[in-house]
Amino acid sequence: GAVVSQHPSRVICKSGTSVKIECRSLDFQATTMFWYRQFPKQSLMLMATSNEGSKATYEQGVEKDKFLINHASLTLSTLTVTSAHPEDSSFYICSAGDSRSWTYEQYFGPGTRLTVT
Amino acid sequence: DQQVKQNSPSLSVQEGRISILNCDYTNSMFDYFLWYKKYPAEGPTFLISISSIKDKNEDGRFTVFLNKSAKHLSLHIVPSQPGDSAVYFCAALQGGSEKLVFGKGTKLTVNP
Numbered sequence: 001g002a003v004v005s006q007h008p009s010r011v012i013c014k015s016g017t018s019v020k021i022e023c024r025s026l027d028f029q030a031t032t033m034f035w036y037r038q039f040p041k042q043s044l045m046l047m048a049t050s051n052e053g054s055k056a057t058y059e060q061g062v063e064k065d066k067f068l069i070n071h072a073s074l075t076l077s078t079l080t081v082t083s084a085h086p087e088d089s090s091f092y093i094c095s096a097g098d099s100r101s102w103t104y105e106q107y108f109g110p111g112t113r114l115t116v117t
Numbered sequence: 118d119q120q121v122k123q124n125s126p127s128l129s130v131q132e133g134r135i136s137i138l139n140c141d142y143t144n145s146m147f148d149y150f151l152w153y154k155k156y157p158a159e160g161p162t163f164l165i166s167i168s169s170i171k172d173k174n175e176d177g178r179f180t181v182f183l184n185k186s187a188k189h190l191s192l193h194i195v196p197s198q199p200g201d202s203a204v205y206f207c208a209a210l211q212g213g214s215e216k217l218v219f220g221k222g223t224k225l226t227v228n229p
Contacts, residue, residue: 004160032215041126043160043221044206093160097215105151106217108160 001074002028004096006109013116021112022111023094023108029074030096034106038091050077084116120144123210123220133226136194138223140207143188147209151217152181152192155204164205165192197227 003026012098013019023033031052036044049057056069066088068080076098081088091113095106122141129145130136140150148169153161167174167190174181180193194201207220 006160022221040193040223043219044217046216046218048217091158095160095217105166106215107163108153110160111158113158 002026002096002107004094004107004109005084006094006112008112009110010113011115012057013114015116016083018080018082019084019114021081021092021094021114023077023079023096023109025075025096025107028096030077031074033071033077033094033096035069036093036114038093038111040065044063044093069076082115084114086116089114119134119220120147121207122171123205123207123223124228125223126221127224127226129226129228130176130197132199133196134217136192136197136225136227138192138194138205138207140190140192142190142209144209144211144218145188146211147218148212149210150181151192151208151210152179153206153208153219155203155222157205163208169200184216197225199227199229201225202227204225 005024007022033050035047038044047062050069050071051069058064071077091111093111095108097106120143151166152164154164155161165176165179165181167183172183183190204222206222206223208217
């Protein structure tokens with residue numbers, strides 16, 4: 001099956017700093033990638049849809065100036081958490097659909113645990 | 118308002134028995150449903166899906182049933198194995214959209 005990687009898997013940063021998370025589709029091209037956030041014992045909440053070559057589409061309530069998304073190529077999307085605060089601590093997961101597939105499966109990365117101190 | 122609901126936060130079954138995980142939805146425009154399995158600190162892994170034109174889809178030990186009139190789907194795992202212990206998420210797609218809408222998940226524990 002298709003493989004999606006994320007880097008880093010775990011990051012601890014100080015309040016006020018910025019953190020960049022990378023999401024890569026390793027063996028397929030993804031014109032669209034998705035960024036999710038998961039709080040403990042909660043569902044995966046879609047934050048934004050990342051479109052290659054164009055601006056990301058953010059879900060209601062997600063600050064686009066705080067969560068910067070760049071989809072530089074068909075295999076790479078990045079999420080930058082700017083001026084991070086402790087309330088941004090969470091598990092961030094990306095996903096991508098394989099455009100070659102006739103199904104609607106999305107393949108998820110392993111996630112990034114962000115802790116802001 | 119949650120459009121996809123998994124009302125049981127946890128389920129415990131004995132190895133070898135059947136596990137039944139339930140999911141309800143409210144949006145009648147959903148036409149494709151997926152089940153994902155997730156281990157702690159990992160991303161979800163796709164398990165099985167079903168289109169709204171079907172009422173059953175089977176893949177090995179996993180079977181998904183869809184009751185459109187009741188807006189209800191279920192995942193059956195037979196026989197259950199300890200390695201199946203994980204959180205299972207139900208997700209839905211609306212026609213023409215790639216946005217998955219997830220339930221809150223059900224934590225399955227299969228006891229040896």
